[in-house]
């Protein structure tokens with residue numbers, strides 16, 4: 292409920308004048324409708340259905356006075372024309388009201404989407420390490436749609452309530468006793484329907500859980516489709532999916548069943564109430580026929596509104612979990628926020644490295660990891676424009692150290708110092724903006740090669756792009772593609788081979804002309820020939836750029852200026868390649884022996 296009110300308030304702040312105009316339109320539409328109903332009495336009495344005694348009804352008496360001034364043969368036409376004008380007026384107002392409503396709704400969805408997307412983009416890397424990606428998809432698609440639906444339902448509820456209050460006021464004016472009777476019955480009904488509202492809440496919670504599992508599952512399955520196929524897991528996954536779909540189907544049917552039962556009870560009890568109402572009005576309260584007719588007309592217009600209020604309430608309650616998911620994610624994002632994008636952009640200053648990067652007494656532990664430190668007391672210096680390679684067995688801490696070096700994680704203790712200045716939130720984004728990072732599993736977008744390259748450097752010239760492609764030994768294969776650089780490469784670059792993907796990502800990294808180039812196993816998918824070409828290109832870059840490499844294949848780091856060997860989160864060896872390869876003991880010589888096939 293608190294979350295819903297928060298979003299309703301946001302809607303109020305966002306839509307402002309439009310929302311108030313809509314609410315005022317609802318008031319006017321309801322008034323026009325009530326006047327239209329009242330006009331039926333003089334109309335029917337002119338036709339001869341009611342006696343002249345109808346003038347005792349409020350408003351009608353005033354109108355009868357007015358009509359007396361009009362020649363008799365025109366009076367019926369006048370009333371009919373006013374009636375038609377009232378209906379046309381209502382229709383025109385309803386048209387603009389529904390256009391405005393959809394403008395408010397769509398604008399509000401856009402606002403929420405942008406808000407959550409920006410908040411996610413601005414969140415720290417550690418936040419993404421903890422969370423499931425599918426949860427973001429789920430909130431951005433399914434839950435956001437439910438939140439917008441819930442907000443609209445709340446607006447509709449408000450409109451229905453305004454309509455109801457106005458109509459009831461008119462009815463009170465007509466006959467206080469009869470209206471009081473109807474309201475008492477209405478209150479009884481609302482109390483009775485509370486259990487349906489509770490049921491809607493339970494089903495709403497379950498819908499949210501199921502749709503979260505659905506998103507997570509589908510996401511996982513299609514990300515891992517190759518493993519599923521190659522391990523013959525299709526049947527297991529299909530069974531899981533089938534069972535989830537069944538549960539979703541049952542949940543939805545249960546919701547509709549509950550809604551239909553509440554409708555059935557509502558309609559049957561309404562019928563009983565109307566019969567009782569008419570009986571009491573005639574036999575006990577001795578109400579006049581025309582008064583009773585007006586009251587019945589007003590309430591027959593109101594019944595669908597009551598049903599709508601009941602439906603709106605159930606649906607709003609069913610969307611409570613979606614409101615909660617959205618506020619939870621927004622709160623988590625807020626906590627994990629690094630800095631507003633705009634602030635960040637204004638802070639980007641040209642960044643160069645004159646002396647080098649120093650890692651001083653850095654220790655790091657993953658959140659909630661009770662097994663210990665991933666890195667402990669790490670110290671080293673990377674001179675500017677040199678090449679440094681990190682090696683070590685799997686799980687030694689190489690990737691974690693790189694994540695700290697590029698500012699994605701903050702060390703638990705110790706610091707990263709650039710040219711004698713510690714890395715702080717003030718210089719972090721300029722520093723990061725000067726880094727090109729190529730990961731083990733590089734990401735390419737489902738777009739053309741040109742678009743993939745230019746997204747990091749929109750002003751790059753054709754010559755610069757080809758130069759980057761040449762550097763990464765990609766120019767040959769790209770020029771042979773059917774559409775050359777404009778060839779679309781599929782999801783994550785699936786239409787390219789692993790080695791081709793790595794080479795395009797390398798070209799993208801180099802196109803930015805970064806101060807620091809970080810290659811995390813970036814050449815692992817290349818054959819010897821292409822690896823040699825890239826090695827040659829990297830050698831040509833030596834002295835112009837600070838290069839940091841993680842390598843499993845030691846042949847790729849022969850020309851590194853220094854090699855740092857990690858084991859269990861600690862530096863155990865450090866020196867030039869030649870120097871370390873001469874040592875007969877230690878991890879480096881073991882790794883070298885495994886790779887050259889000789890015994891350590």
Ligand SMILES: Nc1ncnc2c1ncn2[C@@H]1O[C@H](COP(=O)(O)OP(=O)(O)OP(=O)(O)O)[C@@H](O)[C@H]1O
Pocket residue numbers: 420657660665683684685686687688689690691692
């Ligand atoms: N997100 C995480 N949460 C908790 N622990 C993690 C996380 N990522 C890595 N670790 C742990 O931190 C340690 C260092 O991992 P890291 O990925 O840095 O090693 P690595 O040397 O890069 O390994 P590899 O060569 O296999 O990629 C390992 O013990 C690993 O289990």
